[in-house]
Amino acid sequence: MRKLRFAYCALALGLISGYASAASQGTVTFNGKLIAETCEIDTNDVDKTVTLPTISTQTLAKAGDEAGSTTFTIKAVSCPAAITKVAAHFEALDSTGFDPVTGNLTNAAATGGAKNVEVRLYNTDSSVIAVGETGAAFDVQSDQTALMRYIGGYYATAATEAGDVTAKVNYTLSYP
Structure with missing residues (x-):
């Protein structure tokens, strides 16, 4: 009887441990596509500088406050006929x-940098573009x-403190 109980316990533990190990691992599959012919970035738009307006820290007084939205453009040229978007x-x-x-760009101003502020990217319909x-x-x-056309602007993570704001992001042309 004792051997039978031991066998049942071992079987039960085996079943439970199987579920535990199955829940702690998995697979991530990445799918993508590369194309040979693409648009080019206009030479005037390869490296952009967007100047956000100088605003008061009172405008960005608490986490979630947003201000200083500024539109910028990136021009694609020489697009092959097969590319429509x-x-x-x-x-x-x-x-x-x-x-x-938050998915926002952090402030990289080395000395004299503003505190508790990030730069957020948006589409022109005001939907957020996370990095x-x-x-x-x-x-x-x-x-x-x-x-x-896209937009960049300030985003407060808490009450902001005065200083410079600098943020950089790379971009690549994509063909949806």
């Missing part, structure tokens, strides 16, 4: 250039160009 995919320069919780995401797609025009 193009968008910008925004990527962090490195692991310290963005906040993984690592692709912005809205724009139509390629008959002259094989596309003008992509």
Whole structure:
């Protein structure tokens, strides 16, 4: 009888441990596509500088406050006829250039930098573009160009403190 109980216990533990190990591992599959012919970035738009307005810390007094929205454009040229839409995919320069919780760009101003402020990216419909995401797609025009419009602005993570704000993001053309 004792051996039988032991066998049942061993069987039960085996079943339970099987579920435990199955829940602690998995697989991530990445799928993508590369294309040979793409649009080019207009030479005037490769490296952009967007000047956000100078605003008061009182405007960004608490977490979640947003202000200073400024539109910027990226022009794609020489798009092949097969490409009808193009968008910008925004990527962090490195692991310290963005906040993984908010998806915003962090302030990289070295000395005299403002505190508790990030730069948030938006589509023109005000939807947020987190770092690592692709912005809205724009139509390629008959002259094989596309003008992509996006917005950058301040985002408070807490009551802000005065200082400079500098943030950078890489972008790559994407073809949805």
